Amino acid sequence: MSDVVIIGGGPAGLTLGCYLADAGVPCVILERAQHPRPHVGESLMPAAIRIFKEIGFLPIMEAADFPHSGGVVYHPGGRTSIPIGYSEFPQEGIEQEYTYHVDRSKFDLLLLKHAENQGCRLVQGANVREVVFENGAARGVDAEIGGQTVSFPARVVVDAGGRATKIGRQLGLRRDHPVLDQFALHAWFLDVDRGSRATEDYTHIYFLPELRGWAWTAPINDEITSIGVVADRSVYAVYQEADVGIADFFLESLSKNKALKKATKRAERINELKGEVNYSYQLDQTCGDGWIALGDAARFTDPIFSSGVSVAMHNARFAAERIQTALESGDCRRETFLPYEDKLRADAAIWDDFIRLFYRLLPAFTHVVESPEHRASVLRLIQGEVHADTDGHVLEEMRGLVSRVERADTHELKDQLMDFPMA
Ligand SMILES: Cc1cc2nc3c(=O)[nH]c(=O)nc-3n(C[C@H](O)[C@H](O)[C@H](O)COP(=O)(O)OP(=O)(O)OC[C@H]3O[C@@H](n4cnc5c(N)ncnc54)[C@H](O)[C@@H]3O)c2cc1C
Structure with missing residues (x-):
């Protein structure tokens, strides 16, 4: 035994x-x-x-x-992008400024x-x-x-x-999960534009609110880049009714964020498109x-x-x-x-709130990532190192913004509120 x-x-x-x-x-x-x-x-x-x-x-x-990974860049959809470099936040016990x-x-x-x-x-x-x-x-x-x-x-x-x-x-x-019902499609590609030198080795995350999802690009080696699209199943159901097949849906998704469209303009798929379903x-x-x-x-x-x-x-x-x-x-x-x-x-409860706030109002996430006060906590949260006592303030900040937008009759972010139930 x-x-x-x-x-x-x-x-x-x-x-x-x-x-x-x-x-x-x-x-x-x-x-x-x-x-x-x-x-x-x-x-x-x-x-x-x-x-x-x-x-x-x-x-x-x-x-x-x-390949080394120096950080993450978020592309909310317009012209701006928000990079987070791992070198910004030296972490106890970690001497290197990159991951893989x-x-x-x-x-x-x-x-x-x-x-x-x-x-x-x-x-x-x-x-x-x-x-x-x-x-x-x-x-x-x-x-x-x-x-x-x-x-x-x-x-x-x-x-x-x-x-x-x-x-x-x-x-x-x-x-x-009571709310998240997503699926992912992903494959490897050649000729993906990795953007400026400063962030070419970063993971790039593109928001796709129209699909209630997002997409990633990440280098696998000098030539190959992994691309994935995550979408809500209810969104795909509408495409299915219009007879749009899964490969076409994937391609169409790449045009739903300006920066992603640009990065994948010449991309050529080199392996099978794989799917992951129902994973929350x-x-x-x-x-x-x-x-x-x-x-x-x-x-x-x-x-x-x-x-x-x-x-x-x-x-x-x-x-x-x-x-x-x-x-x-x-x-x-x-x-x-x-x-x-x-x-x-305890970690799951914090994480779940974080993800729900993220989907409810994407600018609430970009707001805390851009804030010098909250940036380090956000980095800890996004890598799953949750500390209930020190990172709760990030959620409070996001919650505050969401509820101000919800309560206001008019607000510049009102049209970005998504129909996404909180707990
Ligand atoms: C769309 C998507 C994108 C992701 N992107 C990232 C990312 O960029 N970075 C990241 O860190 N994580 C990412 N993840 C998550 C990552 O894939 C997993 O969290 C990670 O692989 C978990 O490791 P694990 O060992 O728990 O499970 P797994 O890696 O799944 O390993 C489980 C192993 O168990 C074996 N197994 C299963 N059933 C049996 C059985 N009955 N008997 C014997 N063996 C069995 C399987 O063959 C497998 O080898 C992503 C996930 C998804 C769905």
């Missing part, structure tokens, strides 16, 4: 594996795919660097020659090899079919490997299997007797701030602490994991 069995060899599961191996805790990671496998989520936020350092992965990232854009198939493979070198046992091509429970407590998993069912008993089961939300679905704990949800519980869920398996909301990988890794860091406490004390009941769930819940 392993102490810990981890479902999923993505950033969450592999990072957890590294922390556990470092603490001498035997674990096995079961991954249904064979790496390298493609995955969405290519721009990393600075918060990930802290984890890379702790798990000894930073030298591998440096040697891998991924990654081809996820390469990044996840490197992390997988690193976890293996650190001492994790990895089984690829192992599709976890069921989490096994005894008297209400998780006791291991059954996985299908080469057509056979193989049991992996363990003292703690971790769901790091991403949006498949294995435990969440098995226990009926997965709840779709959370679990009612993120831990239970003998189990814990992390990364996308615990919750996921609109990826506009490119924070998914760093959030997954930070979840893994905290989960590793609780798992060690549970194994050392011999008490793997839900109570031992609860501090982890409480932190996730």
